[in-house]
Amino acid sequence: MNFWVLQTLNGISFGMLLFLLASGLSLIYGLMKILNLAHGSFYLLGGYAGLVVVQKTGSFVLAVFVATLAIVVIGVLMERFLLRRLHLQEMPQTLLTFGFLFIFSDLAMLIWGSNPETVPKPEMFSQSVQIAGFIYPSYRLFIIGFGLVVALLLWWIQDGTRIGAMIRAGVDNEEIARSLGINVSLLFTLVFALGAFLAALGGVMGGPIMGVFPGADFEVLLLGFVVVIIGGLGSLKGALIGGLIVGLLDNFGKVFFPEFALFTIFAPMALILAVRPTGLFGRE
């Protein structure tokens, strides 16, 4: 019994982390049709920025604010000055974000060196808690709660606010949205900033578990891909469900079929795509 609870919690906490990593990717694609390959870089830079702040001030909360703000600024600059010049040109956009993936990874190595780092956990959650006879790290429980809060907030923004309505209009049909007087160009910047924010948030929150190191950008990007493929591009619900599915499958897959650990992530993805080519909640 304990075993099942424990492994399920593991899967959910990893899934929530994946949700944080993938939701930005999905949102940006949904509105702007950009597959942002620099998404992993935002994770990496966010993680490093958070690390610096924690080391200097000891405050995890401050780290979250400073790091996400810094990455949002980078994201806004990227969108305003570069990406928007290539609106709807899929290949050049891919190339551009790939260029940034290279530049940011080298930049991070230049500034922070090439040794792996771990973001220290917030003091409050540095201990493990005893639940029903087994020890569980409280930080992972916190991640689960935090992920849920983020999901609810995003859902509220999307379905309950004016901005959300405008975004949905933009996703449905950009031209009509424009003709209705919606400032689509501002929306683009907003959504890109939100995506960058979520990735950076993932970097700071995931930093204590996954760490930040050269190559983390690429790893995170791949994980994000898997989640949005399963969930469906452009769908928030898809990112959440996809994250949880991947988290749980990966966890139980590794427990029961350790020799197939390489496939616990990619095989379900190929399978789901074969059955539902646009993912669980995606649209053409």
Next chain:
Amino acid sequence: MRSFYAAMLLGLGVSVVASTAMMPQAAFSQDAIKIGVMFPLTGPLAGQGRPERDAIKLAFDEENNVIAGRKVELLFEDSAGRPDTGLTKIKALVERDKVHLLLSELVSSIGAAVAPYVHEQKMPWISTVALASLTRGQKSPYIFRFVPSSYQYTMAAAEAAKKMGWKKVYLIGWNAPPGHEALEGLKKVFGAENIVDAMFPNVGTSDYAPYVTKMDPSKADGVFAAMWGADSSRIVQQYVEYGLSKKMPFFGIASFTSEEILGAMPPQAEGVFSAYTYCGSLDTPENKKFVQAYQSKFNALPGSYQYMGYMAAKMVIQALKDINGKAEDKEAFINALAKVQVNGPMGMASFDANRGMIGDFYTLKVEKGADGKLFNRCGDRQAQVKDPYDAFP
């Protein structure tokens, strides 16, 4: 249609010509000893590659880059941690730059790819690749391995743990050759029936929780880990998180707690064991000199990768001195190198008959220093450990 063919052939032609035109011939003096130094300087393995290259530079700087009256020139290349890139770069060093010997590389897959070429070219190559086959199936008079092989360091780690009273053990190792070879090594020392479970997560696994939570402290005396780099700090972090570190000691194989990675370990990594050929806090004049020299030059503590690079260079320097700097005479050089003995930061080091490394191993334990930082405390010494060719032919 015709323009298509034309354009295509033109493209191929022009690009090739451009390649020659762009090729800057390396400026070198005819009489310098040229040494090719290739390591992963970019990509995820740069964290090990760059410091090791720095340490090699340090060793030659200590000689003022002159050996037996001849200038020494180090030619650097970046393997990017990829085998095909590595092989091409090695060819560049050998065929384009005409180096006299290679002091290169730490990545297994690159080592395996490069070995046949180096052997065919009769090019002396001193590697720090822990690949066991370099002194077995792929062995060559021209290939030297100055780093313990995967079997060598696993057996040493297992012996050290056995001496501490371990009888039943877990293994968690990379699903890659070093991980699986670690299992074979542990089986030899503890017996196959005493390996409670062996798990092989992928290289770069983000979440070790499913593995860690499968370990039962009541079933074993300890856990061995055969993974390195970012994964080693991740697994320790998560092992501690699940409260296992208080119940079951953790033993990292080889450079698991190497100084450069120690900075990224959580404070709770205190108590993690390992056994390797380098211990940063060893109190000998040679080691203090090495640590000080490296630290003043590169502003970081040297770890095992720096030690391997530094000592491999020292071995080369001594062999070059022994043959009076005549690096062109490759046979003389490899014969001299095979006999070289150098007393370095960790004591005596030499090569065995298959040109694998022989050196002292220390049992290390991570402790918190007076400054609050983690360091390796040096414990038991295993003198002059050889690659276990008898156990693993």
Next chain:
Amino acid sequence: MITGSSYSRWIFMALIAGVILLLVLPKILAPYYLGLAVKMMIFALFAMSLDLLIGFTGMASLGHAAYFGLSAYATGLLALKLGWNVWLALPAGLIMSGLAAVLFGLLALRTRGSYFLMITLALSQLMWGIAFGWRSLTGGDDGLPNVPRPDLGIGLSMADGVNFYYFVLLIAAIAAVLMVRIVASPFGYALRGIRESETRMLALGYNVWLYKFSIFVMAALFAGLAGVLYVYYNRFVSPDYIHVARSAEVLLMVILGGAGTLIGPAFGAAIIVLFENLISAYTERWVMLMGFIYLIVALFAPNGIAGLIRDYRDKRASS
């Protein structure tokens, strides 16, 4: 493609010059550079094969290295373990790539656009996982070293760099001519039609799926050919051949050179191979440099180098 007669004369001269240059290259270049030229030709072939998908049919694959790597493994294993010569091992490699493409094509062609990009990525990562994990067959991460040189059975030693150069040149040239013929055929024009509008082609009665499936398999075969040459060139195979990083690299070669031109991607491949092997010896920051090159291309030459040249030509023609 259709231009004035002075232009085609110029092209014809260049064609002769190019052929002569490629033929005499071994007389000009030192062995190392000749080896690099071989590598450039192999990657040019690889990039051109992907261009068939991206440039001519509008299918951006991020898993093309799967076919490159699978044929390399098949050929490498058969040559190494069973001692098959090149006449047997090369077709076997191609069959391997072709079979994989048939299977994956059935799956991947259910999708399009970004989903196609991602499912090809996923499938290639699965292949990478098998190469990495099936250690008894593939040697795992360490790969398979000591693959023998191609034995043509006609007494030509492939240990000689010059002979090997001509061997690769011949095969690459045949493949290039075949690819040019494919895109210049009615079939090729139908592919362009699909790229512009699938629905229109459907309305015109074309079996769009079959066209896409056919070119998908063909592109895989040419990529497989490049993989076979690469395993003979390096004389080893490792999972790195299949890794998504390689798929991304070849995708960038195509875009950098200019998708939809065949020659452009060949250029792009040559430039990137060159860059990786020369620049990195002089600066540790070459990754960043590379990043900036991509940025510049994306912003100022979105149709790649070939696009730049075309624009220049058009401007001259109109002025």
